[in-house]
Every structure is written in structure tokens, then in C-alpha cells.
Amino acid sequence: MAQDSIRIALPPPVLPVRGVPPIGAIWRQIIRFARTKPLGAFGGVVALVLVVVAIFAPVIATHDPNATNSALVFAPPGSEYWLGGDQVGRDVFSRLVYGARISLYAGLLSAFIGASIGMLIGVTSAHFGGMTDLIIQRVIDALMAFPPLILAIAIMAALGASLNNVVIALSIAFIPSTARVLRSQALAVNEMNYILAAKAIGAGHARIIFRYMIPNCLALYIVLLTVFLGTAIVAEATLSFLGIGVPPDVPSWGGMLNGAAQTYVHVAPWLGIFPGLAIALVVFAWNLLGDALRDVLDPRLRGTA
């Protein structure tokens, strides 16, 4: 009982969580962000469009993405089929719209899983230190020795081509760099007085890691998450483009560029141009948004890249 009263008497080591601000305040913050970071706001709008397209794909798509129509084989872009037809007569526009779902699903999920597991490993490694840290860091070293794309290809080779396996492969590929970056942040946090205070009131390892260390590493985590989302979209497209990612019948942007788009580039250039344009635009916009978010969230990183 005595311990409990001490625990209450001490000031909380992290800033108390403020209540959710009213809608008006959030709105004002968004407007201020748009005014100071116009490029970031542009990126945000494109990202929002991507999300809307992905969610409302069945409404936006003009045709069934998998329906084949022999009259549509290599049809040029026109009023009925906006972006033309592909080598088996499927509507390119509708496939592009449905492809947004795949990109967003693989991108969001793998960035989130990879960064979260990486953060947990990095923070745990920093907190325990000593032998644990040494062993974990050598495994991370070894994982980092593989170029991420090669690691992802090796995992896809072992697991086989499917959307969820792409997510697993990309998540694993993101773990080592996150763990390394967050470990260095967590090492600094571990030396803080509030960690000492937490130890003094008898907080266990789990409580220290989840209640005190992770909240203080979150800014960096969010920055990494935004960077990874763009990388993951390109990586998913790359794997699908190589034919070892999402199965070919599923409409994905990378998969649309595979095979026919290359072979028939002189007959039907729109097959190769539009999906690539979609990937480039989304990643470009996302990088702009990520840069702006990084400046706002973590002033220490301002102007470093």
C-alpha cells in the first residue's frame, strides 16, 4: 500500500495525454500546415485521393477489372474506355482503380507491421543492453547485409506469390533498419531521469518499455512509417512487376507493367505509361507529405535532408 501512495505522489514522467482537441482546432491546424507547407499539403491531397479511390473502387471503376472483351484488345484510350484496353482486352482504367487497393493495402500494412516490430526490437535491445543488445544487434547486422529487395525476393521465393506473403516479405525487410534507428533513439531515452524515476518506483521492464520508452520514440516511429509507406508501394510494385509478388490475375500497378506492357510497348504505350505514372505520382506526393510531416513532428530533423 505504501508503494501505491508513492506512485501517486510522483509527477507522471511523460507529459499527460491531453484530451482530444475540438474539431475547430484540428481544422485550424490543418490550414496552418497547408499554409506553411504547400508542397506537403499537395502530397496530402494526393494521398487522400488514393485512399478515396481505394475505398470506393467499385463505384469509381467504369467496368469490371477482370472482364475480358476481345474488341478491347490493345484498344487506344477513348471516351468509353478512358485509358484503353490491355493485351487480353481488360479495361486499363478500372484495373488502375482497383490496383490502388492493392498498393494501399500492401503499403500500409507492411509499413505498419515492419516499423512496429522493428521499434519493439530496437527499444527492447536498448533497454536491456549488455549481452541481449549485442546478440540482437549482430542479427540486425546480418539482416542489413542483405539488400532489402534481395531479402524480399528470397522471402517470396520461400513463401510463394500472394498478396499477404508480399506484406510479410516487406515487413521483414523493414525490420532491421527500424530496429537500428530506434535503438539509437531509445539509448538516449534510456538515460533520461524519468526512466530512473520509473525504475525507482518499481516499474517492471514491460512497464518501462511500453509506458515510458515507446511513447518517447513515437515521433521518430511516425517519421519512419511515412518513409516506409512510399518505399513499400514501390517495393510491392517491383515484386509484382517481376511476377513474384501479387498473382497476375489480381489487378496491381506493378503487375500491370509486367510482361505485355514491355513486349507491346510500341503497339500500346498506354499499357506501360499509366500504371507507372500512378506509382510515380503517389510515391512523389507521399515523399512530399512525409518531408513536411517530419519537419512538423520532429524539429531536430529540420533541414537535414
Next chain:
Amino acid sequence: MQAYIAKRILLFIPTLLMATIIAFLLLRVIPGDPALVKLAGETGDANFTPAELHDLRVKLGTDQPMYVQYGKWVWGMTHLDFGQSMFFGEPVADDLAEKFPITLELTVLAMVIATVIAIPLGLISAIKQDSAADYAARVISIAGVALPNFWVGILIIYFLVSVFGWIPPLGYATLWDDPLTNLQQFFFPALALGFYQMAFTARVTRSSMLEVYREDYTRTARGKGLAERVVILRHALKNALLPVVTISGYQFGRLLAGTVVIENIFMIPGMGKLLIDSVFHRDYTEVQAIVMVITVTVLILNLVLDVTYGWLNPRIRYR
């Protein structure tokens, strides 16, 4: 310096060993019994007898315990024996001896092209900061980082086909037999491969140059009356290039991995194309060997770069 080199090499060995364990777990343990995979065929319903299975296991060496298999695999690799290809039945080492130089040439060529374009780009961008040339260079570098390399490759092919009526050659001429044809065939793939690297190096050159430009010794050089050209090339650029060379050197692994994509677009019969073909063939020994060759190349290069950087920049080695 010796202590620093020793420390780096001591870190290198466990990393390498751990990497072999990861590759082994991934490509030998997770996919299951390779004999079963081979006999079951593509669809997984081919007929075979238990005796056949046993014979194939003995032949592939998978009847032995995992640690024996791992030990044999690593021991084989130390004298360049990567085992038999599960699909072709030939030694993997023969394939690698043929394909690795092709991939290496493509990577090095991409590195050279990227650097030759990027350094002047970054230099002009820094000297004429905030001018139209600077903005143009920065747009190129931002675009280069955002454009996926396979799309750059497709666009280059489209451009070549529509402007010059060029068709990607199916054959391949080696550098030694026919250097001119070889470079002709490799120039555009290398350009597509090096596009990201170019953008990246240009960015690093620009920021490094801007930093050096404000240093006291640059002002001193200018103050003693040297021509601006000499100040830039002899004093500023020379110092600015150190981080550029090392940072872009660490990107070599990324380039090497990128060949997987570029070789598949341009039909270059290198290691990257072999890797993807092997994934389709479920040829795990081949995949395993290629993954290890790429990883070891990157690890050795990083070691060399670390040591060189420590030698060039004493601040690193005493940390």
C-alpha cells in the same frame, strides 16, 4: 588504425556467419523438403513412390540432419562450391561464373554513368544556388528518387522504340569479344539502373558542396586571390567529394539489387535474371547461392569502404 581494421574485421565474420544462417533458414528450412517439392511437380499432385523419394533425398543430401546440411553448404561455399542446381542439375558455380561478371559490369557501368552525370549536376546546383539551373537540377533529383527503376526502364525502351525504331537485342556480346556492341547493349540498361543513384549522388554533392562553400579555408583560398575555378575545383570540390564517394559507395548494394529488375526488362542474361527465373523454377539452391553472392559482395565492399573512410578521416577511427 590497425586496431580499427581489426575491429571491423571482427565484426565482419559473425555478420557473415549470421547471414548464412538466415539464408539457410529462409531457403532451405521454410520451403520444406526439396525432394518432395521436385517430385510433386508444379501442381503438387504428381505420382511418385516412397523409394524414389528416398533416393532423391540421398542424392540431394537432404536425408541428413539440418546442421550437417548447413555445415556442408557453408563449407562448400568457402571453396566456391554452391551445390547442384535443383532445376538444371548442373553445378550452380558454373552458372554464377558465367552470370556474375555480366551483372557486375552492368552495376559498375551504372555507377560510373550516375557519378559522371551527378557530380557536375550537384556542383552547378550548389554554385548557382537558387538559380534556374539549381531548380532544374533539384527537380531532376527529386524525380529520380520517386520514379521506380522498372518504369524508367520501360520508358527508355519506349523512347528508343518510338524514336529510333530500336528493338532490344536478344543476344549478348561480351566485353572482351566485342567491346563496342557490348557497351551499346549496356548503356541504356545502365542508365535506367543508375537513375536513382544519379539523383541521390547529385543531392549529396549539392548539400556537401554548400557546406564546404561556407568553410573558412574556402574563404582563405578566395582571399589569397585564387581564380574562382581553382577555388571550386581544387579547394572546395576536393573536400566536398569525400562524403559523396563514401555515401554513394554504400549504395552499391542497392544498385546490385536493382539489376534484378533491369536485367529482366532489358533481357540481359545476368545473375538478376537468373535469380527471378530460379524463383519461378523453385530452384532453391540457385536462389540461395545468388542471394549469398550478392550479400557477400555488399559486405566486402562495405568493409573496404569503412576501412578506407577510417583511413581518410581519422575522426571515424577514434570514435
